[in-house]
Amino acid sequence: MTTKQLPLPELVKGLVDLGVPGVGLWREPVAEFGLAESAALVADAGLTVTSLCRGGFFTAVEPAERAAALADNRAAVDEAAALGTDTLVLVSGGLPAGSRDLPGARERIADALAELGPYAAERGVRLAIEPLHPMYAADRCVVSTLAQALDLAERFPAEQVGVVVDTYHLWWDDRVAEQIERAGQGGRIHCFxxxxxxxxxxxxxxxGRGQIGDGAVDMRWFRDAVAAAGYRGPVEVEIFNDGLWARDGRQVLTETVDRYREHVLAPVA
Incomplete structure (x- = not known):
């Protein structure tokens, strides 16, 4: 998504040229290029699909809407398995129109996870709940903190349900350090x-997400925190930014790799 202006074949070539070993994919460009074709393209290039985004939106009340959401999520699990990734990222959904019932919405997420978790596990796919910044709670995700995400995930086996640690959404939370440790102890950090x-x-x-190094987030701190919690998986960069999307995609890709090396990998001088 960071370089959504690049068609999938150009993205894959750019990653290979830069020595990046994996790619997190979104369902829409995969569908546009073709599921089987996308899987073959990435595999032939020697890349790993680190995650598929996104499933979720579980908070509807009407039975027909809930059934449609569950069907779409089963399809997303199948797509993840076809792409060879073990992680489906979930954006859980906001409040239904006219509702102010946050606890009720979160319980409907739990109900959906109870149905989808075993289905995903049978196909070698883990569900990863992504907490979003509280400004998205009304319309996109009633799960706003890592603690809330873990409260949901811990109702289920870790091989079925875990969490996403996303710096953009969590940097502000003064409990994030203890919650990252908690997630690591349970083996539930499925995506970073x-x-x-x-x-x-x-x-x-x-x-409005910023390029690495342009804002307030201490990227090295997050890197060290997830590592201390035992996470050894991929590190994804996911930036939604109109300014980046208006630029040459290959330049943005190169810049992103350079920023990652500078602000995440390099030690503090």
């Missing part, structure tokens, strides 16, 4: 994503 928090926020907050 980077994006920076920049101000002023744009009018469209969905596309």
């Amino acid at each position: 994503q980077l994006a920076d928090w920049v101000t002023p926020l744009p009018a469209g907050v969905l596309t």
Whole structure:
């Protein structure tokens, strides 16, 4: 998504040229290119699909809407398995229209996980609950903190349900250190994503994530925290930014790799 302006074949070539070993994919470009074709393209290039995004949106009340959401999530699990990734990222869903019942919405997420967890596990796919910044709670995700995500995930086996640690969404939380440790102890860090928090926020907050190093997030701290918690998996960069999308995609890809090396890998001088 960081370079969504690049068609999938160009993205794959760019990653190979830069020596990046894996890619996190979104369902929409995969569907556009073709599921089987996408799987073959990535595999032939020697890349690993680190995760598939996204499933979720479990909070509807109406039976027909809930059934449709579950069907779509089963399809997402099947797509993840076909792509060879073991992780499906979930954006859980916001409040239904007219509702103010946050606890009820979270319970409906748990109900959906109870049905989908075994289905995913049978196909070698883990569900990863992504807590989103509280500004998204009303319309996109009633799971706002890592603690809330873990409270849901821990109802189920770790091989079925875990969490996403995303710097953009969690950097502000003064409990995030203890919650990362908690997630690590339970083997529930299924995905680790980077994006920076920049101000002023744009009018469209969905596309306001910053390039690594441009904002307020201490990326090295997060890197060290997840490592100390035992996480040894991929590190993804996921930036929604209109400015980046308007630029040459290959340049953005190169810049992102350079920023990762500078602000995440390199030790503090």
